[in-house]
Amino acid sequence: MTQDPLYREIILEHWQNPQNYGRIRNPDIDVSQVNPTCGDKIRLTGKIKNGKLTEVAFEGEGCAISKASASLFTQQIKNMSVAKIKKLKNEDVLKNLPVSITPARHNCALLCFNALRKGLK
Amino acid sequence: MKNNFKKDFPIFKNHPKLTYLDNAATTQKPKLVIDAVTNFYSNYNSNVHRGVYDLSFKATEIYEGVRVKVANFINAKDSAEIVFTGNTTEAINLVAWGYAKKNLKRGDVVILSEMEHNSNIVPWIRLKEEFGIKIFYLPIDKNFELDYEALFNAGLDLKKVKIISLTQASNVLGTINPLEKIIPVLKKKCSNAKFLIDAAQSVVHIKVDVQKLGCDFLVFSAHKIYGPSGIGVLWAKQELLEEMEPIFSGGNMVEKVTKEKAIFAPPPAKFEAGTGKMEAVAGLGAAIDYINSIGFKKIISLDQELTEYGLKTLNKIKGIQIYGSNKSKNRLPIFTFNILRLHPHDVSEILNRNQICVRAGHHCTHVLHQALGISGTLRASLSVYNSTKDIDELAKGIEEAKNIFKV
Numbered sequence: 013m014t015q016d017p018l019y020r021e022i023i024l025e026h027w028q029n030p031q032n033y034g035r036i037r038n039p040d041i042d043v044s045q046v047n048p049t050c051g052d053k054i055r056l057t058g059k060i061k062n063g064k065l066t067e068v069a070f071e072g073e074g075c076a077i078s079k080a081s082a083s084l085f086t087q088q089i090k091n092m093s094v095a096k097i098k099k100l101k102n103e104d105v106l107k108n109l110p111v112s113i114t115p116a117r118h119n120c121a122l123l124c125f126n127a128l129r130k131g132l133k
Numbered sequence: 134m135k136n137n138f139k140k141d142f143p144i145f146k147n148h149p150k151l152t153y154l155d156n157a158a159t160t161q162k163p164k165l166v167i168d169a170v171t172n173f174y175s176n177y178n179s180n181v182h183r184g185v186y187d188l189s190f191k192a193t194e195i196y197e198g199v200r201v202k203v204a205n206f207i208n209a210k211d212s213a214e215i216v217f218t219g220n221t222t223e224a225i226n227l228v229a230w231g232y233a234k235k236n237l238k239r240g241d242v243v244i245l246s247e248m249e250h251n252s253n254i255v256p257w258i259r260l261k262e263e264f265g266i267k268i269f270y271l272p273i274d275k276n277f278e279l280d281y282e283a284l285f286n287a288g289l290d291l292k293k294v295k296i297i298s299l300t301q302a303s304n305v306l307g308t309i310n311p312l313e314k315i316i317p318v319l320k321k322k323c324s325n326a327k328f329l330i331d332a333a334q335s336v337v338h339i340k341v342d343v344q345k346l347g348c349d350f351l352v353f354s355a356h357k358i359y360g361p362s363g364i365g366v367l368w369a370k371q372e373l374l375e376e377m378e379p380i381f382s383g384g385n386m387v388e389k390v391t392k393e394k395a396i397f398a399p400p401p402a403k404f405e406a407g408t409g410k411m412e413a414v415a416g417l418g419a420a421i422d423y424i425n426s427i428g429f430k431k432i433i434s435l436d437q438e439l440t441e442y443g444l445k446t447l448n449k450i451k452g453i454q455i456y457g458s459n460k461s462k463n464r465l466p467i468f469t470f471n472i473l474r475l476h477p478h479d480v481s482e483i484l485n486r487n488q489i490c491v492r493a494g495h496h497c498t499h500v501l502h503q504a505l506g507i508s509g510t511l512r513a514s515l516s517v518y519n520s521t522k523d524i525d526e527l528a529k530g531i532e533e534a535k536n537i538f539k540v
């Protein structure tokens with residue numbers, strides 16, 4: 013079967029079974045972010061130990077792009093040093109997705125990253 | 134179903150495959166309206182109410198002629214009761230800040246409903262925060278209709294109800310509220326209340342008659358009735374306009390100005406400070422001509438056909454949940470729905486690939502979505518240039534989305 017140009021297998025998989033979905037107890041980071049385009053909301057929680065993000069989870073409403081991107085992103089940053097996370101750029105997050113996303117959906121794909129950026133400020 | 138009106142709209146010549154189903158947000162414009170706008174600039178451009186010269190006289194004639202047209206369109210007693218505003222939102226704000234701020238005091242009540250657009254909620258929330266008025270929301274029942282009798286069991290002092298502001302038709306549910314029936318009942322029980330009708334959705338679908346409705350204020354926008362954006366209408370009874378305060382002040386709205394004092398002009402000029410959107414007013418006039426040329430008899434029968442076919446076709450889709458009555462009576466051809474657990478944005482993205490334009494999100498009705506317990510929906514809203522084929526395209530697109538997401 014030919015794959016959809018946007019909704020690739022990997023996006024559908026992470027949409028169906030998002031990784032790191034839920035909430036961390038007694039978190040060091042607890043931040044919510046709204047997608048200005050659609051009003052969808054994500055809540056990101058995490059624990060920091062010795063300058064490292066040892067635990068991270070997200071929950072909330074979202075489209076397939078935002079859910080899959082959040083799932084992939086939390087996998088990417090788990091156990092990463094906070095210093096390194098702070099240096100991440102939008103492109104580093106968009107790179108997790110198997111296809112390039114149109115600017116109209118950037119807010120969806122970057123929702124989780126924007127939440128974390130706010131949480132680490 | 135053959136559609137006779139699509140050919141009047143240039144956008145469909147430029148985008149022959151376009152399936153435009155976002156008419157509750159804004160309608161497309163017929164050539165007649167586009168021409169009226171350019172014609173104003175090409176042939177009559179000069180400031181209205183100003184010059185003594187012929188060109189300005191002619192521009193004023195067009196501008197004031199549209200005011201008369203609007204008055205006839207909604208059966209106002211006098212064209213002086215028609216105030217041009219920027220849009221529906223501005224018109225409601227004018228009632229809130231020009232009338233309510235002056236006449237309501239702490240503890241007075243404004244009645245709204247859960248199916249209101251943000252434009253008929255947020256100005257009242259601001260008044261609540263600034264002046265301590267109360268807001269009571271009429272709930273919607275399980276048939277997606279207004280439960281106005283809930284007001285009588287709410288334990289409110291009905292003498293304190295000073296404003297009742299309701300939409301005539303919901304931009305999400307499609308419900309047409311039976312205001313002819315509701316207004317006399319509510320006015321009898323709330324004898325101190327003034328009635329504001331938000332006709333933004335209804336005025337292009339059903340004949341609106343302010344005298345028959347027995348309301349005090351009525352508002353709508355040109356851009357939702359085939360007219361230009363940036364122009365709207367507030368109709369109010371003459372005596373209310375007399376006592377209302379203007380929000381903006383400056384040129385055009387004064388009779389006399391000295392170093393110390395300004396005497397306001399009588400309404401409607403009192404509320405139209407500065408140079409208006411002259412070309413848009415000309416376009417609004419053409420939009421009303423267009424609607425009148427079709428006639429409400431035809432519009433209503435078209436709507437009925439589209440509503441019936443839409444409900445029948447969409448209800449065949451497995452996993453669809455429609456938020457709105459499943460009966461086609463007293464209902465606009467607006468279909469708001471969700472498909473299983475698909476996110477509205479994902480479905481709309483796939484529909485967009487086939488040039489099907491629908492709205493995804495909460496359609497400026499956060500309160501309604503909260504009442505329904507949902508975060509977002511898809512909405513297809515239809516107009517005179519839509520046909521059953523557009524509904525078939527929509528259904529096909531939804532099935533495609535289901536396939537892609539394997540649900």
